[in-house]
Amino acid sequence: MASDHTRSAILSAAERLYADRGFGDVTLRDIVASANVNLAAVNYHFGSKDELIAELFVTRSLATNRERLNELKAAEEAGGGRAGIDAIFRALVGPTLRGCLGPSSEGSTAARFMIRASIESVPPIRRIKNREVDHLRKFAAAMRRSLPGRAEADIYWGLHFALAMAHHTIRERERLTKLSEGLCDLDDVQGIVERVVAVSVMALAGGETKSKAPARLVARDGR
Amino acid sequence: MASDHTRSAILSAAERLYADRGFGDVTLRDIVASANVNLAAVNYHFGSKDELIAELFVTRSLATNRERLNELKAAEEAGGGRAGIDAIFRALVGPTLRGCLGPSSEGSTAARFMIRASIESVPPIRRIKNREVDHLRKFAAAMRRSLPGRAEADIYWGLHFALAMAHHTIRERERLTKLSEGLCDLDDVQGIVERVVAVSVMALAGGETKSKAPARLVARDGR
DNA sequence: TTGCATTTCAAACACTTGTATGAAACTATC
DNA sequence: GATAGTTTCATACAAGTGTTTGAAATGCAA
Structure with missing residues (x-):
């Protein structure tokens, strides 16, 4: 639980992308690319895509x-x-x-x-x-x-x-x-x-x- | 052009499925299965999924x-x-x-x-x-x-x-x-x-x- | 019937999606 | 500095998506 850097990077990248382009055409790969983190990090930190959205x-x-x-x-x-x-x-x-x-x-x-x-x-x-x-x-x-x-x-x-x-x-x-x-x-x-x-x-x-x-x-x- | 049976079967099946379950989780395969027509019929008669929705x-x-x-x-x-x-x-x-x-x-x-x-x-x-x-x-x-x-x-x-x-x-x-x-x-x-x-x-x-x-x-x- | 256009069909295509895996890289504790 | 726990990573997976294809069936005019 050291830095939480990855976690919050995902959160803010996801919020920005969803805000800009809508939930419909933003994929997890878009998010992790924008956040400069690994794809698996989303499931590691949030469990699933839906839980990420829910937390936001x-x-x-x-x-x-x-x-x-x-x-x-x-x-x-x-x-x-x-x-x-x-x-x-x-x-x-x-x-x-x-x-x-x-x-x-x-x-x-x-x-x-x-x-x-x-x-x-x-x-x-x-x-x-x-x-x-x-x-x-x-x-x-x-x-x-x-x-x-x-x-x-x-x-x-x-x-x-x-x-x-x-x-x-x-x-x-x-x-x-x-x-x-x-x-x-x-x-x-x-x-x-x-x-x-x-x-x-x-x-x-x-x-x-x-x-x-x-x-x-x-x-x-x-x- | 003859009977239009397939075309209208698709339309009404699609409308019913979309009405019941929403656009999010109804696939073309669901529609053609419910209409008892072939998968390719949708693209043949409407061009694309979006055009089908638009027509509806x-x-x-x-x-x-x-x-x-x-x-x-x-x-x-x-x-x-x-x-x-x-x-x-x-x-x-x-x-x-x-x-x-x-x-x-x-x-x-x-x-x-x-x-x-x-x-x-x-x-x-x-x-x-x-x-x-x-x-x-x-x-x-x-x-x-x-x-x-x-x-x-x-x-x-x-x-x-x-x-x-x-x-x-x-x-x-x-x-x-x-x-x-x-x-x-x-x-x-x-x-x-x-x-x-x-x-x-x-x-x-x-x-x-x-x-x-x-x-x-x-x-x-x-x- | 023959010929031609329309319509159907099964199959495959080309991608994209979210998720899972197991090893590697860290971090902190002893 | 070894160890245990956490976090990252590349990669693979399995499933599903809309769309395309080319041949088979059908309808219709001559």
């Missing part, structure tokens, strides 16, 4: 989740145990959006790696994501505390839509830029966060006076 | 786009050239949601195939999706006609968020069910459509009339 993703994923929960806790403490719904959404989507978009994302391989992981969805990553439910439940709980009257289903739909907007913005960043011909400023990360938060809040607050029947948020006859 | 996706994709535009045109004609913003969103997300969710999606391989295509993102499909910008521009144009005063960027963000909610709902269907422990009724497709439409409308209308609580929405994005 878990590391970044834990960091983001930690950041999210810190922001959430700070918001709840500032509000005496009950955070504003906008602060909750900000804690949910802020770290992810800042991590993957933003000026740092140009140079940060970590950010580009997480974008790839969000786009491609390879088995080992998918397995990890499926365990993320517990983490999201903490946000659902905070939302319940913030909006005690709200129907359970509305809480989850609100959470779901907030994540939808954040992740879709990350995934389809390029397409949105092309579609809007540059009119949507994808570099103004804080502006994007506030936009997503604002819509998420409206989605949840909009139905407030109405009943819990979900289909009638806008009273328009179904066709 | 293009077919389904064109059908959805046609349906979308039909609904849009109907809504604009009913409104005398200017459709309500809710009708535009309904035309945008309705066909996709109905196609991929809904009771038919249980049995329909076409629906499950499109869900896979939405989740996995393999090169030939990605190439086709990139050409879809023109199609979306038609909706942007309709939105401009419907809301003449609106800022261009807001139009595109509205379009983007509507697609985000629709696609994320399709993609993360299972996770949402698990997270909400069944509280979010993913079988009530019409209800989901209305929910997405309602939020999309609010996202766009909210910035203008209301200057309510967390409304840093328009203030931030100068342009």
Whole structure:
């Protein structure tokens, strides 16, 4: 366990290559060539290719989740145990959006790696994501505390839509830029966060006076 | 040219297998075995594996786009050239949601195939999706006609968020069910459509009339 | 029928993939 | 400095991939 040099060289080379070219067409041979280590080193240090990918993703994923929960806790403490719904959404989507978009994302391989992981969805990553439910439940709980009257289903739909907007913005960043011909400023990360938060809040607050029947948020006859 | 039996057997076997097991681990040999045709038939009839996938996706994709535009045109004609913003969103997300969710999606391989295509993102499909910008521009144009005063960027963000909610709902269907422990009724497709439409409308209308609580929405994005 | 183009077929081709092996090179402890 | 444990290395392995080939079968027109 002396230097760990080989191990970390593999990790950083793999992250960079996956970030640049995607999981689909990066082989172990590409990685070890880029890391200047022997092919067998991957299996020696990580066991398998999938475990290497899993370790990469878990590391970044834990960091983001930690950041999210810190922001959430700070918001709840500032509000005496009950955070504003906008602060909750900000804690949910802020770290992810800042991590993957933003000026740092140009140079940060970590950010580009997480974008790839969000786009491609390879088995080992998918397995990890499926365990993320517990983490999201903490946000659902905070939302319940913030909006005690709200129907359970509305809480989850609100959470779901907030994540939808954040992740879709990350995934389809390029397409949105092309579609809007540059009119949507994808570099103004804080502006994007506030936009997503604002819509998420409206989605949840909009139905407030109405009943819990979900289909009638806008009273328009179904066709 | 005679019977086309082999060709269509390949198409339907491929669609079913891809729908069931994803693009990642379905080989040409799996497909030809399931279709009871010879391995070389794929390259003979389609040229390559990627072209087979592309043909599958293009077919389904064109059908959805046609349906979308039909609904849009109907809504604009009913409104005398200017459709309500809710009708535009309904035309945008309705066909996709109905196609991929809904009771038919249980049995329909076409629906499950499109869900896979939405989740996995393999090169030939990605190439086709990139050409879809023109199609979306038609909706942007309709939105401009419907809301003449609106800022261009807001139009595109509205379009983007509507697609985000629709696609994320399709993609993360299972996770949402698990997270909400069944509280979010993913079988009530019409209800989901209305929910997405309602939020999309609010996202766009909210910035203008209301200057309510967390409304840093328009203030931030100068342009 | 004969002739010709289309379609099917079994087989092989040419690679690439992740993984395993066993010897060599290290490193630290005694 | 010998020894035991760890790490590196070149190399081989086994399996699977999409694609190509050239001959056989089939369909269709004259």
